[in-house]
Amino acid sequence: MAAMKKILVAAVVAAVAAFIGHRFLKLKEISLASREVPVKHLNCHYIKNIEYGAEDITILRDGLAFLSTGSHCPGLPWFSDEPGKMYIMDMLHPKPTPVELQIKGELDLSSFNPHGISAYIDEADDSVYLFVVNHPQHKSQVEIFHFVEEKILVHLKTITHPLLHSVNDIVAVGVESFYATNHQYFANDVLNFVTVMLGLPWCDVVYYSPKEVRVAADGLLAANGINISPDKRYIYVSDIMGHLIDVYERKEGEQLMHLKSVAVGSLCVNIEVDHKTGDIWLGCHPNGMKLSMFDPKNPPGSEVIRIKNIHSNQPVVSQEYADNGHVIMGSSVAAPYEGKLLIGSVFHKALCCDFK
Numbered sequence: 001m002a003a004m005k006k007i008l009v010a011a012v013v014a015a016v017a018a019f020i021g022h023r024f025l026k027l028k029e030i031s032l033a034s035r036e037v038p039v040k041h042l043n044c045h046y047i048k049n050i051e052y053g054a055e056d057i058t059i060l061r062d063g064l065a066f067l068s069t070g071s072h073c074p075g076l077p078w079f080s081d082e083p084g085k086m087y088i089m090d091m092l093h094p095k096p097t098p099v100e101l102q103i104k105g106e107l108d109l110s111s112f113n114p115h116g117i118s119a120y121i122d123e124a125d126d127s128v129y130l131f132v133v134n135h136p137q138h139k140s141q142v143e144i145f146h147f148v149e150e151k152i153l154v155h156l157k158t159i160t161h162p163l164l165h166s167v168n169d170i171v172a173v174g175v176e177s178f179y180a181t182n183h184q185y186f187a188n189d190v191l192n193f194v195t196v197m198l199g200l201p202w203c204d205v206v207y208y209s210p211k212e213v214r215v216a217a218d219g220l221l222a223a224n225g226i227n228i229s230p231d232k233r234y235i236y237v238s239d240i241m242g243h244l245i246d247v248y249e250r251k252e253g254e255q256l257m258h259l260k261s262v263a264v265g266s267l268c269v270n271i272e273v274d275h276k277t278g279d280i281w282l283g284c285h286p287n288g289m290k291l292s293m294f295d296p297k298n299p300p301g302s303e304v305i306r307i308k309n310i311h312s313n314q315p316v317v318s319q320e321y322a323d324n325g326h327v328i329m330g331s332s333v334a335a336p337y338e339g340k341l342l343i344g345s346v347f348h349k350a351l352c353c354d355f356k
Contacts, residue, residue: 027197030221030241031288032267037301040322042341044353049087049098052080054344056117056169057335061275063091065335065342066130067098067350068114074138074189076330077294078347084114086132086153091337096352105155107143111136116169116225116270118178119147129156131172133180140167142208144176161213163206169226169270171235173254177209179216179235181223196222196241205237207254217248217256225270225333230278234259234311238268238282245271245280247310262315264305267291269346270333280307283333283343286322291330291346299325304334304343320355327351 028034047054055071070084087098103109115133122129128147133140141160145153157176166184173179184192185202195202204218205226221241228235235248235256243264248256266284273280282305285291290300304321321334321343329348334341336355343351 028289030196030199031292032243032285033287033289035287037286037303037319037322037324039324040319041327042321042353042355044327044343044351047089047096047098047342047350047352049100050344050350052078052082053330053332053347054087054342054350055115055332055346056270057333057342057344057350058117058119058272059091059335059337059342060119060121060128063337065089065091065096065098065337066101066117066119067342067344068117068132070113071115071346072113072135073115073346075292076346083110083112085112086114086117086130088151089342091340096340099151101153102151103145103153103155107155107158108136113138116167116181118170118172118227120172120175122175129172129175131170131178133167133170134158140164142167142170142178142180159208161206161208163213163215164208168224171226171228173228173232174209177207177254179226179254179256180206180208181220181226181237182206183222183224183240201242203239205235205248205256207256209254216254217246217258219258220246225268225282227271227273227280229273230275236271236273236280236310238271240267240269243267245282245307245310262307262310262317264307264317266303266305268305269331270344272333272335274336277308278310279336280310281320281334281336281341282306283331283345285330285332290325299329301325302328302331302343302345304331304341306334321353 067087086101089098113135168183203220207216224240225238268282268284284303308316330346333344
């Protein structure tokens with residue numbers, strides 16, 4: 001009997017070890033730990049004043065670009081203890097230069113930690129509202145600002161809700177309504193690591209309005225960037241750990257119906273959409289392991305991917321920029337405008353490039 005117990009225990013231990021080993025191999029696969037990308041540069045220069053990351057960038061049709069900077073993300077490096085800031089840059093200027101936005105109103109700027117952003121223009125009076133995901137003390141909340149003049153954001157409202165528990169990015173669809181992605185399921189980092197190890201697709205997209213808050217789509221490994229088509233009919237979501245861009249159609253009641261997934265072969269973060277062509281632009285991490293195990297001697301690289309004709313039967317996925325981390329580390333967003341391309345990063349610098 002004792003010998004049988006020993007055999008049984010040994011078998012269980014061996015099975016558990018084999019399972020854990022398999023999941024670690026799967027984690028390396030998911031994080032693209034062995035991927036190296038050849039350098040593919042554009043004619044770029046560093047954007048002045050941006051030294052500690054521009055995690056998200058969005059550009060209005062009139063050329064005004066908003067940048068969220070200084071994001072402190074748990075598990076990733078950061079090189080400044082200063083709170084985050086918001087910048088604006090006029091892409092129509094001969095030499096676009098970011099200017100820090102002054103934030104007015106009742107918002108604790110000492111703990112301001114901006115992440116994903118989205119701009120909304122009210123068709124009634126052309127007012128511009130800026131929605132910013134904020135992580136003070138690593139909590140999740142959404143700030144709504146009114147862009148009132150050239151250098152000023154007026155804080156209007158802070159939104160919190162139990163369903164908005166690990167917000168990564170946001171896309172505004174009204175003056176006070178939006179879709180937001182949750183990139184984690186649990187508040188506990190260990191449990192979240194286990195969900196990734198097990199490949200559990202438990203993350204979701206939440207719809208918020210003053211009248212209702214609910215899950216609009218689920219079944220994602222890690223929901224990251226989100227944006228909307230120029231005709232406002234479709235929502236695009238980056239499932240970063242699945243290496244996919246998911247396409248949803250907005251239905252009655254703001255529910256999202258999944259239409260398709262497009263493989264991109266990289267860990268893509270934020271999504272920007274060309275106002276004219278509808279092309280999808282993605283700031284991506286070509287190797288997630290290098291990002292999480294940061295080594296300045298072997299820095300994490302950067303990659304920009306574009307998707308043309310995403311709604312067709314044969315979307316065209318192309319790599320538009322790639323760097324080994326010696327120019328820009330940890331790219332997170334690529335925003336196009338009239339032949340220019342802004343590339344932001346989680347904690348490093350930002351680039352302005354020509355792609356025509």
